[in-house]
Amino acid sequence: MNDEKKRRIPRGWTRPVLGALSGALAGFAALAVAELVSQWARPQAGPVVAVGGAVIDRTPAAVKDWTIRNFGTDDKLVLQLGILAVLALFALALGLLALYRRRYGAAGVLLFGVVGAAAAVSRPDSTGFSDVLPSAAGAVVGAVVLFVLAGRLETRGGATARPDATEEDVPGRQEWDRRGFVLAASAAAAASAGAAVFGRVLDGASGRGAVASREDLLLPVPGSPAAAVPAGARLRVPGVSSFITSNKDFYRVDTALVVPKVDATVWRLRIHGQGVARPVTLSFDDLLKRDLVERDITLTCVSNEVGGPYVGNARWTGVRLADLLADCGVEPPSKGGPADQLVARSVDGMTIGSPVEDVMDGRDALLAVGMNGEPLPFAHGFPLRMVVPGLYGYVSACKWIEDLELTTFDAYDPYWITRKWARRAPIKTQARIDTPKPFARPASGTVMVAGVAWAQHRGIDKVQVRVDDGPWQEARLAAEDSRDTWRQWSFPWTASKGGHTLTVRATDRTGTVQTEKRARTMPDGASGRHSVVVTVD
Ligand SMILES: Nc1nc2c(c(=O)[nH]1)N[C@H]1C(S)=C(S)[C@@H](COP(=O)(O)O)O[C@H]1N2
Ligand SMILES: [Mo]
Numbered sequence: 001m002n003d004e005k006k007r008r009i010p011r012g013w014t015r016p017v018l019g020a021l022s023g024a025l026a027g028f029a030a031l032a033v034a035e036l037v038s039q040w041a042r043p044q045a046g047p048v049v050a051v052g053g054a055v056i057d058r059t060p061a062a063v064k065d066w067t068i069r070n071f072g073t074d075d076k077l078v079l080q081l082g083i084l085a086v087l088a089l090f091a092l093a094l095g096l097l098a099l100y101r102r103r104y105g106a107a108g109v110l111l112f113g114v115v116g117a118a119a120a121v122s123r124p125d126s127t128g129f130s131d132v133l134p135s136a137a138g139a140v141v142g143a144v145v146l147f148v149l150a151g152r153l154e155t156r157g158g159a160t161a162r163p164d165a166t167e168e169d170v171p172g173r174q175e176w177d178r179r180g181f182v183l184a185a186s187a188a189a190a191a192s193a194g195a196a197v198f199g200r201v202l203d204g205a206s207g208r209g210a211v212a213s214r215e216d217l218l219l220p221v222p223g224s225p226a227a228a229v230p231a232g233a234r235l236r237v238p239g240v241s242s243f244i245t246s247n248k249d250f251y252r253v254d255t256a257l258v259v260p261k262v263d264a265t266v267w268r269l270r271i272h273g274q275g276v277a278r279p280v281t282l283s284f285d286d287l288l289k290r291d292l293v294e295r296d297i298t299l300t301c302v303s304n305e306v307g308g309p310y311v312g313n314a315r316w317t318g319v320r321l322a323d324l325l326a327d328c329g330v331e332p333p334s335k336g337g338p339a340d341q342l343v344a345r346s347v348d349g350m351t352i353g354s355p356v357e358d359v360m361d362g363r364d365a366l367l368a369v370g371m372n373g374e375p376l377p378f379a380h381g382f383p384l385r386m387v388v389p390g391l392y393g394y395v396s397a398c399k400w401i402e403d404l405e406l407t408t409f410d411a412y413d414p415y416w417i418t419r420k421w422a423r424r425a426p427i428k429t430q431a432r433i434d435t436p437k438p439f440a441r442p443a444s445g446t447v448m449v450a451g452v453a454w455a456q457h458r459g460i461d462k463v464q465v466r467v468d469d470g471p472w473q474e475a476r477l478a479a480e481d482s483r484d485t486w487r488q489w490s491f492p493w494t495a496s497k498g499g500h501t502l503t504v505r506a507t508d509r510t511g512t513v514q515t516e517k518r519a520r521t522m523p524d525g526a527s528g529r530h531s532v533v534v535t536v537d
Pocket of ligand 2: 300301302303392393
């Protein structure tokens with residue numbers, strides 16, 4: 001028996017390895033097809049993104065905090081790699097299962113499709129039943145691939161069953177369709193790779209209308225421009241955070257695995273709800289025709305640890321939210337308005353609630369369209385986001401807004417509140433040492449200690465530095481731009497050799513000294529004082 005097609009059944013490791021390989025190929029085919037179909041359906045409906053989003057929404061705050069602390073803004077990448085790793089493990093296992101029970105292996109692949117599809121339709125931004133398509137198509141293709149490959153690994157006609165059996169063909173030395181397996185596996189691999197590449201190409205081309213609507217946008221000159229940043233607001237100390245944070249360096253914190261790309265030409269903003277005498281739906285042009293203001297405002301994330309990086313200062317252009325609300329007939333609670341909570345809803349289903357009283361109390365709460373002189377970057381909320389001086393981002397700074405609803409704190413809990421963060425969260429007074437860095441080894445002599453301090457909408461009045469257990473010494477404060485922005489500070493330290501701890505604290509304009517009481521970020525922002533340990537050589 002010398003037929004090329006019929007070989008002895010692979011023994012030892014060969015068979016499980018080929019089984020696992022079949023599983024891996026089935027998994028790859030399923031994902032490639034799912035991602036390709038998602039480019040037609042909706043990129044957010046792809047299984048990895050949908051499952052990732054579901055995981056993000058269900059992650060306990062403690063785990064989320066840990067992830068942000070350890071991976072920072074790479075948290076989303078880590079999550080997606082984690083999902084892929086879990087999928088890979090299950091694919092290998094299903095491949096092995098299929099060696100024994102072909103149908104069960106294939107059914108297992110279909111089951112994963114059900115999970116992906118369920119995740120996609122249950123997302124808050126799901127557009128309906130069509131969101132099952134990517135996972136469904138992927139799972140069917142993956143199941144077929146596994147079924148076919150596992151079939152090629154099945155034995156054909158055992159020696160005992162054949163009339164022409166020779167003494168060489170002892171039982172157990174059955175034969176398998178090696179050529180068939182290699183052909184089918186190569187075809188599956190090539191087709192999946194093709195689908196994956198095509199999916200990437202479509203992904204690159206997607207959102208073209210949105211990109212054009214942003215690139216073609218010329219922001220009108222604001223009727224109320226921001227005054228130039230005072231020269232004295234910028235200290236010439238190497239290592240201190242630049243006064244204005246560039247768009248590319250600005251921190252990003254959100255739950256979006258795929259950055260929403262909104263076409264501003266078809267986008268609308270709806271304002272409605274309790275006590276809204278004149279509800280409106282506005283186009284982007286309607287907004288741009290209103291009086292635009294430009295303001296420097298420092299944004300801070302509630303997840304920022306003491307001394308952490310999730311704070312940035314930008315020059316925002318936008319519409320004053322209070323004016324727009326007033327035009328709709330909204331009154332703040334202090335004037336008898338029935339709604340005390342303004343809920344912003346984004347195109348990706350995020351909901352963020354702010355106190356109506358705060359956004360209408362005269363501060364420069366903005367519906368921003370521009371950031372540092374250009375239209376909002378997609379990652380920072382194009383075409384429209386909120387920015388409210390003095391409130392942490394999760395209770396004020398909704399990005400990709402499409403809906404503003406007036407309601408009450410009693411009636412509705414937005415996204416982060418259902419996850420146990422505080423309903424109301426003014427930004428806590430904080431100072432940060434930017435230089436020297438922790439564990440730096442400066443030379444003895446004069447060492448410039450410098451950083452930033454913020455207490456948005458109250459203003460910073462004083463920053464003090466303490467060396468080891470010494471007295472608090474006053475730092476030099478840079479000029480104030482506005483009380484809604486951070487202030488740089490510096491302190492020339494006469495450093496003696498050895499290990500030292502530098503600690504900083506700020507005093508805001510209400511006279512309150514930054515507390516030394518340590519609090520975690522949950523539920524309403526970290527407190528405590530930032531210290532840096534250095535060794536002077
Ligand atoms: N749509 C949407 N808006 C959002 C968020 C989000 O997850 N989704 N995160 C909020 C949080 S917690 C913060 S701190 C700010 C951060 O804004 P940035 O990414 O532009 O710095 O956006 C806010 N707006
Ligand atoms: Mo945040």
